[in-house]
Amino acid sequence: MIKAFHSVAGLLLVLVLAGSCADTAKEDSAPTVLPPPDVRLVLVDQARWAMSAHNMQPWRIVLDRADPRRIGIYLADDRLLPATDPYSRQIVMSIGGFLEALREAASARGFSARIAPFPEGAPAGEDGGSSFTRPVANVRIMPATGAAQPGSAHAVSSATVKANLEPADFSLGQDQAYLEANAWKGVSLRFLRDEDSLAQLKPVLREAFRLEMQHEPTLLESYRLMRRNRRQIAERPWGLSYGSNYPEKSLRLIELFETLFPMEKKKWGLRGADNFDREVDKAAVFLIIATDGNNRLLQLQAGMLFQRLWRIALRDGYAMVPASQPLQEYQAMAEHYRRIHRSFASPGQTIQMIAWLGRPDPGYRPGFRIPAVKLLSPE
Numbered sequence: 323m324i325k326a327f328h329s330v331a332g333l334l335l336v337l338v339l340a341g342s343c344a345d346t347a348k349e350d351s352a353p354t355v356l357p358p359p360d361v362r363l364v365l366v367d368q369a370r371w372a373m374s375a376h377n378m379q380p381w382r383i384v385l386d387r388a389d390p391r392r393i394g395i396y397l398a399d400d401r402l403l404p405a406t407d408p409y410s411r412q413i414v415m416s417i418g419g420f421l422e423a424l425r426e427a428a429s430a431r432g433f434s435a436r437i438a439p440f441p442e443g444a445p446a447g448e449d450g451g452s453s454f455t456r457p458v459a460n461v462r463i464m465p466a467t468g469a470a471q472p473g474s475a476h477a478v479s480s481a482t483v484k485a486n487l488e489p490a491d492f493s494l495g496q497d498q499a500y501l502e503a504n505a506w507k508g509v510s511l512r513f514l515r516d517e518d519s520l521a522q523l524k525p526v527l528r529e530a531f532r533l534e535m536q537h538e539p540t541l542l543e544s545y546r547l548m549r550r551n552r553r554q555i556a557e558r559p560w561g562l563s564y565g566s567n568y569p570e571k572s573l574r575l576i577e578l579f580e581t582l583f584p585m586e587k588k589k590w591g592l593r594g595a596d597n598f599d600r601e602v603d604k605a606a607v608f609l610i611i612a613t614d615g616n617n618r619l620l621q622l623q624a625g626m627l628f629q630r631l632w633r634i635a636l637r638d639g640y641a642m643v644p645a646s647q648p649l650q651e652y653q654a655m656a657e658h659y660r661r662i663h664r665s666f667a668s669p670g671q672t673i674q675m676i677a678w679l680g681r682p683d684p685g686y687r688p689g690f691r692i693p694a695v696k697l698l699s700p701e
């Protein structure tokens with residue numbers, strides 16, 4: 323069985339690496355040097371395109387040497403967001419996104435990924451996760467019994483466009499495919515598009531974003547993650563860039579200018595808040611993911627669902643723009659956190675994600691990610 327798995331894996335690898343790694347090299351700017359063939363690395367190479375909070379890609383990968391089917395997924399303790407996400411709720415959600423992307427990549431290639439979340443226990447709710455060394459998940463890659471699931475075998479690498487969006491022309495009834503994507507008990511999804519709800523929601527989002535950009539620890543955390551040109555992206559390929567905000571044709575000039583005369587932190591924060599206001603004003607369709615309670619498993623599952631929805635939105639030609647600010651758990655945000663829950667959650671529920679759908683213009687640069695081999699660690 324293991325032998326058969328190896329030969330299928332080896333064959334696939336030869337077929338696949340040429341295509342997928344050619345793309346990768348182009349998009350990463352740093353060349354990817356691959357260790358000896360291992361199909362698990364091909365799957366990781368795709369799954370790393372999952373979305374993540376502040377694009378932190380907070381996953382660390384162990385390809386088990388003793389068990390050629392096992393992938394261990396760990397928290398990358400040097401890519402957390404202690405000021406913005408003090409309990410690493412969004413970090414855990416992001417790893418959920420990675421797991422979902424891994425599952426999709428496996429099934430598109432005729433494998434099934436069996437995910438065992440927190441096999442040795444989860445971090446406590448109030449733990450920021452920086453000393454959490456146990457696996458977030460063990461994944462076993464098995465040959466699938468049925469045919470390969472239809473779905474993209476290609477990396478999701480188009481940028482999450484966050485500017486100049488047209489309101490989504492999302493008809494009633496079009497939500498069905500999104501609602502059906504929710505396979506998790508205790509995780510709920512709903513859409514908001516009626517005037518009263520939007521009139522209640524938008525001011526909270528705007529005020530929360532402005533607060534985050536004026537609150538020194540969170541402003542500093544985001545500002546330090548800005549990558550202002552391709553060289554900075556290649557050196558530290560996680561964090562934020564202007565690629566989500568400017569189309570490629572103007573991006574080079576913006577990056578050159580910002581490299582030579584970087585905007586001062588306070589001004590950068592306020593400019594961001596002004597842009598956010600403009601985009602939120604236009605938004606017409608929002609989604610909310612909530613969980614019954616707020617344990618680590620539910621956070622992971624909410625992240626899986628969000629990644630799945632993001633993929634459907636991309637397929638439908640929409641940009642999915644998260645607005646996490648009123649959901650952050652640092653003290654200065656507490657009032658907005660309460661407000662948003664009072665308005666949009668049932669008693670006992672935790673809102674894990676708020677996002678809107680918009681129609682982007684074409685012509686944005688692909689996002690950037692850490693090369694797959696650099697995510698690997700021995701244990």
Ligand SMILES: Cc1cc2nc3c(=O)[nH]c(=O)nc-3n(C[C@H](O)[C@H](O)[C@H](O)COP(=O)(O)O)c2cc1C
Pocket residue numbers: 372373374375376377412413415416419480481482483484561566643644645646647688689690
């Ligand atoms: C849990 C979570 C929270 C996020 N919160 C925000 C947010 O508040 N604002 C935002 O613009 N993007 C948010 N994002 C999206 C990320 O910024 C985006 O996925 C990441 O930067 C990758 O961008 P790319 O698709 O352009 O490569 C969030 C993503 C996740 C998974």
